[in-house]
Amino acid sequence: MPPVIQISGLRKTYRRIARQPHHALDGLDMEVSAGEVHGFLGPNGSGKTTTLRALLGLIGTDGGDMRIFGEHVPERLPRVVSRIGAVVESPQFFKHFSGRLTLQLLAESAGIARTRVDEVLEQVGLRDQAKQSVKGYSLGMRQRLAVAQALLKQPELLILDEPANGLDPAGIHHMRALLQWLAHDQGVTVVVSSHLLSEVQQLCETMTIVSRGRRIIDGRVRDIIDGHSGTRLSVRFADAGELTAASEALTEAEAKVSVTAERDRLLVAGAPDAAWVTKTLADRELYLTELTTESRNLESVFLELTGTAPHEGQAVQVGQPAPQAQESAGQPGKIELPIGGDQ
Ligand SMILES: Nc1ncnc2c1ncn2[C@@H]1O[C@H](COP(=O)(O)OP(=O)(O)O)[C@@H](O)[C@H]1O
Ligand SMILES: [Mg+2]
Secondary structure, X not given: OOOOEEEEEEEEEEOOOOOOOEEEEEEEEEEEOOOOEXXXXXXXXXXXXXXXXXXXXXXXXXXXXXXXXXXXXXXXXXXXXHHEEEEOOOOOOOOOOEHHHHHHHHHHHOOOOOHHHHHHHHHHOOHXXXXXXXXXXXXXXXXXXXXXXXXXXXXXXXXXXXXXXXXXXXXXXXXXHHHHHHHHHHOOEEEEEEOOHHHHHHHOOEEEEEEOOEEEEEEEHHHXXXXXXXXXXXXXXXXXXXXXXXXXXXXXXXXXOEEEEEOOEEEEEOOOOHHHHHXXXXXXXXXXXXXEEEOOOHHHHHHHHHOOXXXXXXXXXXXXXXXOOOOOOOOOOOOOOOOOOOO
């Protein structure tokens, strides 16, 4: 079975009057397999909404290849659109209609049985508010109605852009249970974008992390977090000029080790232990002057992965290139940043 979603080398440039063109998608790759809840994770402005809009044929692109259920899109979207439910744009409803009437009209126009309306109202938790007019709905209730609308046609693929936005904790909990039920009991493939790693961690089995329009890493959520959240070793040398050689020595000695240069030190993850680091470096006549351990929280993992971690005295702004380029984009499991230069 082909992947449900397959994107390769997707490019989208927004051309703006009197400003530099903005490369919102810069060769993005993404793959989603059937039956999983897949998180599409990245900081604000990293290109998630742009990608989802492109997939659904809502905007044009400047290059790359996209397939849904193995069919090229947008060219062959008409062949697969009936199998896709999506909430990407913030949906507009007639304010004076009730939730139920809104769905009934949509069901009727799509030739869907009326009984389905009550089913989806129940599923999204709007049964008791179904008679109220949408005017009185909270943002969270509108979000649920939008999901109900997307579920009407019993899609095989459900795409939701930041579904937790506007929901209170109880609403988020309900949405999570609903999406997991859809995936695990109903066999629906679910793609959910988010800018919060903790949210994706609680909801999704697999994820694609994107930053500045490129894939940074993808795979099983647990593997990615485990691979990056362990204790790191911070290593300093008398001469910062030794950082490059030290980084090479460590990564050559052990494939699982990843090294990040940060100003005058190296952050080493995946090393067997501190003694191994000391010995490996000494074998190359590199003598460290300081070795400390530091454990990291989930947030710092995400910041490191997406390269927007603030550097001392220098907060990286959304849309601004971080001082460290993501040279290893698309190489799952290993994040290496270039060393040296003016960092
Ligand atoms: N219509 C547009 N015109 C110009 N720039 C846009 C437009 N839509 C999005 N962008 C820019 O493209 C980048 C990616 O945006 P978006 O896909 O909305 O990111 P995300 O959904 O990950 O927050 C951002 O820098 C955003 O400012
Ligand atoms: Mg967005």
